[in-house]
Amino acid sequence: MRLKLVPSESNWDFFSTSKITLGASALAVIASVILFFTMGLNFGIDFKGGTTIRTDSDISVDVGAYRDALTPLNLGDVSITEIFDPTDGNLNAAQVRIQAQEGAESVSIDMITSVKEALLATDSTLTFPEVNSVGPKVSGELVQTAVLAIVAAMAAVLFYIWLRFEWQFSVGAVVALVHDVVLTIGVFSLVQIRFDLAIIAALLTIVGYSLNDTVVVFDRVRENLRRYKTRPLRDVLNQSINETLSRTVMTSVTTLIALIALFILGGDVIRGFVFAMIWGVVVGTYSSIFVASAILLRLGVTRDWSKEQGDPAAEQAEA
Secondary structure, three states, rough: OOOOOOOOOOOOOOOOHHHHHHHHHHHHHHHHHHHHHHHHEEOOHHHHOOOEEEOOOOOOOOOOHHHHHHHOOOOOOEEEEEEEOOOOOOEEEEEEEEEOOOOOOOHHHHHHHHHHHHHHHHHOOOOOEEEEEEHHHHHHHHHHHHHHHHHHHHHHHHHHHHHOOOOHHHHHHHHHHHHHHHHHHHHHHHOOEEEEEHHHHHHHHHHHHHEEEEEHHHHHHHHHHOOOOOOHHHHHHHHHHHHHHHHHHHHHHHHHHHHHHHHOOOOOOOOOHHHHHHHHHHHHHHHHHHHHHHHHHHHHOOOOOOOOOOHHHHHHHOO
């Protein structure tokens, strides 16, 4: 028996509540901006500066013991990650990342010595082959680069959709992407999950995922506009969303199943990234239906398809 999350043939009117959904999206975006400027983000070491210490050992890495040993030092944000190398099965290595202390560009030499002594108390075979510091200047450059990466991705999407479709499609897609990114930043401000370079990677992934959903719907809209040249745009959009709804929902649900499993079982290291992806899949699916298409409906479309040949049978049936 085939699993169907939505009926094969549906006929829902997705624009009957468009004022409510667009209004709710606008309020959510405004709330996210307010949260960002009032609560800010819980920036990680990547953006605040700090020190990373690599450890090598003769025995297996015990991340919990490392964390317990460093807790009395009150170092603030500390991240401990076990390093895996598929080419070296006997590697017992970890990376300890410590945020820059208040008023200092990086962790002091005395503090690094205290960290080493605390870790050696848990494992006397430990060695420290690398100690690197990231100062506030480098962190500031990372913030600028991250913002530029997201803006460049948006600009590329705007240009690509403009070339592939019409400018109205392009505006709808970009508004939906901005909506997804701003809401994700707002959620991170609200829950204060650590915001680091991995979350930037998640934001760029969300842009790609949301765009994929939107392009699938827009492709069907373009096909149906060529097929039904006199049908009202609202009906064409509704039909296109209904025709792609089963694919959209099935893709999102299966993706969410994998992400939720990673969120529960993947450990603390990737939890922030996976949380951003789960949220991004949900809002990306929502925005492709209720934001991008609603914007397209309000902007309208120039139906200059004279150079394209539609489906004569369908046109005849429509007439």
